[in-house]
Amino acid sequence: MSAPIPPPAETPASPPPPPSLLDLFISFSTISLSGFGGVLAWSRRMLVEERKWMTAAEFNEAYALCQFLPGANIVNLSVVFGRRIRGAPGAVVALLGLVGTPFLLVIAIAALYARFGDVEALQRMLSAVSAAAAGLIISTCAKMAEPLFRERPVSAPLVALLTFASVGVMRWPLYWVLAVLVPLSIAIAWRWRR
Amino acid sequence: MRDDTGTLLALMGYFALMSLFAIGGAVSAVPEMHRFAVEVERWMTDRQFSDLFALAQLTPGPNVIIVTLIGYHVAGVAGAAVATLAMCGPTCVFAFYIGDVWERFKEARWRVAIQAGMLPIAIGLVAASALIVGRAAAQSWAAVGVTVASAALTYRLRLNPLWIFAVAALLGLARLI
Numbered sequence: 343m344s345a346p347i348p349p350p351a352e353t354p355a356s357p358p359p360p361p362s363l364l365d366l367f368i369s370f371s372t373i374s375l376s377g378f379g380g381v382l383a384w385s386r387r388m389l390v391e392e393r394k395w396m397t398a399a400e401f402n403e404a405y406a407l408c409q410f411l412p413g414a415n416i417v418n419l420s421v422v423f424g425r426r427i428r429g430a431p432g433a434v435v436a437l438l439g440l441v442g443t444p445f446l447l448v449i450a451i452a453a454l455y456a457r458f459g460d461v462e463a464l465q466r467m468l469s470a471v472s473a474a475a476a477g478l479i480i481s482t483c484a485k486m487a488e489p490l491f492r493e494r495p496v497s498a499p500l501v502a503l504l505t506f507a508s509v510g511v512m513r514w515p516l517y518w519v520l521a522v523l524v525p526l527s528i529a530i531a532w533r534w535r536r
Numbered sequence: 537m538r539d540d541t542g543t544l545l546a547l548m549g550y551f552a553l554m555s556l557f558a559i560g561g562a563v564s565a566v567p568e569m570h571r572f573a574v575e576v577e578r579w580m581t582d583r584q585f586s587d588l589f590a591l592a593q594l595t596p597g598p599n600v601i602i603v604t605l606i607g608y609h610v611a612g613v614a615g616a617a618v619a620t621l622a623m624c625g626p627t628c629v630f631a632f633y634i635g636d637v638w639e640r641f642k643e644a645r646w647r648v649a650i651q652a653g654m655l656p657i658a659i660g661l662v663a664a665s666a667l668i669v670g671r672a673a674a675q676s677w678a679a680v681g682v683t684v685a686s687a688a689l690t691y692r693l694r695l696n697p698l699w700i701f702a703v704a705a706l707l708g709l710a711r712l713i
Contacts, residue, residue: 374597378698381598407639409658410651413555413627414562414600421628422635433632441624444597445604449616451595452608459587463709469583470708471701472590473679476670477686478697479563483662485691486560490655498656505660509567510667513575516557516568520657524559528653532645 360427361395363435369393370420370439375447381416381440389423396423417441494534501527543611544618546577551603551622558627560658562600566665569606579610586672594701600624678713 361369369388377384382405390401408418417440424436458464490498501523508519550572558565566589573579580588588609592602600623607619641647674680686700707713 376596377598378594378596378696378701381596403639406651407635408631409560410654411627411631411635411638413558413624413631414598415560416598417600417624418627418631418635421631425632425635430632433628437624437628440598441600441620444595444601445616445620448592448595448597448601448604449608449613451591452605452616455587455591455605456609459584465587466708466711466713467705468587468590468708469673469675469679470682470704470713471594472586472669473673473682473713474686474697474700474704475590475593476666476673477683477688478593478690478700479662479666479669480683480687481691482563483659483666484687486655486662487659490659494656498659501653501656502660502663505657506663506667509661510664513567513571515571516554516565520557520559523657524653527657528650531652532649534652 361393363428363431365393366424366427366432367435367439370424370436371443374440374444385416385419395427497530497534501530540611540614544614547607547610547615547619548622551607551619552626555623555625555627556630559654560661562598562602563665564658564661566602567661567668569602570668573606573610579606582672584609586669589669593697676713678707682707682713 373381373385373388386398386401386405389396390398396404404419404422405415408415408422411418417437420436420440421433424432424434426432428435487499487502491502505519505523508514508523509516554565554568554572557568570582570585574582574585588605589602592599592605595601601620603623604616604620608616611618638647670683673683682704686697686704689695689700690697704713
């Protein structure tokens, strides 16, 4: 991407017309409301397979970029994608669709939890769901780690283990841990890539 | 107990700052949110935190809505709005201005090194999240079994996690966990 905002494709060669603001809002709301436990798979399905607004390769590239940027990946993706399509209004509308819609839903759920959170049956169900959710995080972690640890079998597990121990076990504040480990890890990666 | 404005300001300042340290997504920030909300501010118990995490997983939408739930728990609807805006605002501005500039340096060695350096850290943070959530949920051997089974199933199969959550919830309801 050399131009910051690519002009809308008006050449007849590219069949899908640029989505309107309403299209963007509806699509990102739909992505959001169909995605349980994270919305990555749904955003790929919507943007690449259904609407064909991006190719699979473009999606992977944009997602890799958004994973790198701080903050929630998919939130970043909505901003970067919305901006590419429709500039600032596009970014705002995509973000509102993605976060605004579940925001209203989650407020209702939070109010119910505040009211009924002490009911024993609900407690037991939520405990069980968080046990299952912990398992989901473990498998996400394993899927992230597998290709990387294969590629860099010593330094990558070492940095990951140090991060895990300082944040998860020692419970040190994140910013201090990152202040030390981020430069260290980048230096290792820099040397390794040479 | 601080007054409402003080609490809202604390929520806003904390989440705005923390969002910039969330490497690899909202789940990476869970250990830090837990440390702050449970251990430092004592806004909630360990158990309430893991309940909110479970609710965030059960609600459709991006994982970042855990922040909305924390905000609501601390200061109602205003707290939810403030926490969500603070968590998304700074990083969205960042993504808006930096996103495509960053993309231009895709091939640069320094960028490759930064990106490669962030990845093992993100993995360590996600592992720490699993520990925090798993430990709060591990109230019996059956619960540990659910965690292990869910990890194995979601790793092996391309299954919608909602099915696993539904089965787990039913087991919990039936007092089997």
